[in-house]
Amino acid sequence: MLTGLRADAITAGYHPRHPVVTDYSLTVHPGQTAGLAGPSGSGKSTVARVLALLHKPFAGTVHLDDVPVTRYRGRAPREQRTRIGILFQQPRLSVDPRMTLRTAIAEPLRANGRPVDRVDELADLVMLTPELLGRRPHEVSDGQLQRACLARALALRPAYLICDEMTTMLDASTTAALVAVIRDYQRRTGAGVLAISHDTALLDRWADRVVRLDHRATRPG
Numbered sequence: 171m172l173t174g175l176r177a178d179a180i181t182a183g184y185h186p187r188h189p190v191v192t193d194y195s196l197t198v199h200p201g202q203t204a205g206l207a208g209p210s211g212s213g214k215s216t217v218a219r220v221l222a223l224l225h226k227p228f229a230g231t232v233h234l235d236d237v238p239v240t241r242y243r244g245r246a247p248r249e250q251r252t253r254i255g256i257l258f259q260q261p262r263l264s265v266d267p268r269m270t271l272r273t274a275i276a277e278p279l280r281a282n283g284r285p286v287d288r289v290d291e292l293a294d295l296v297m298l299t300p301e302l303l304g305r306r307p308h309e310v311s312d313g314q315l316q317r318a319c320l321a322r323a324l325a326l327r328p329a330y331l332i333c334d335e336m337t338t339m340l341d342a343s344t345t346a347a348l349v350a351v352i353r354d355y356q357r358r359t360g361a362g363v364l365a366i367s368h369d370t371a372l373l374d375r376w377a378d379r380v381v382r383l384d385h386r387a388t389r390p391g
């Protein structure tokens with residue numbers, strides 16, 4: 171049962187003596203979109219990476235549907251890792267430039283021993299034409315590549331989706347199209363979404379509630 175993806179009093183960063191976030195809690199509820207705003211450098215991406223099980227916090231616990239997470243990155247159990255999808259700001263950094271979009275979308279299916287015949291359905295969902303699927307990242311626009319990243323993130327039908335500045339590189343119409351795809355997925359599956367953005371107007375439209383990550387508020391003193 172989906173009960174939420176929850177960071178409980180996490181302290182995290184890149185040096186234990188200078189954590190980026192201290193004692194920070196945030197819950198992504200099933201079926202809802204939590205917005206996370208905050209100035210540059212306040213730790214939004216760090217929180218995203220902790221919740222995506224990509225970065226181990228110094229203290230505090232992440233709970234995935236009430237199960238405490240004890241291992242992160244490649245050590246996290248596959249069953250937990252595959253329940254969370256993540257989209258990053260720069261699609262070009264997250265797709266192997268040698269892969270066609272079709273191969274990139276199929277990657278999580280292959281890696282998890284699932285049939286790859288869903289690629290066309292996934293491409294259709296994000297409005298990528300069959301012709302674009304045969305191209306490599308340098309032959310498509312940022313928006314088209316981000317569509318492929320969204321298809322890839324949804325391939326394993328994650329219960330939670332983390333969108334870290336997903337729309338920063340995109341124009342307004344591509345942003346609206348991708349948000350609509352995510353909303354539709356959420357309606358069909360009851361997934362919980364964490365939407366991180368500098369753009370508070372976008373978050374106000376997209377999210378059910380918006381929390382701010384303020385640098386000062388997360389540091390002692």
Ligand SMILES: Nc1ncnc2c1ncn2[C@@H]1O[C@H](COP(=O)(O)OP(=O)(O)OP(=O)(O)O)[C@@H](O)[C@H]1O
Pocket residue numbers: 184190208209210211212213214215216217
């Ligand atoms: N790999 C890293 N190693 C060391 N410090 C890092 C690393 N990644 C981020 N930081 C630092 O951690 C702090 C928080 O960064 P983070 O990317 O989480 O913030 P953010 O709110 O997402 O910022 P932005 O809105 O600019 O993306 C910053 O001071 C940043 O320089």
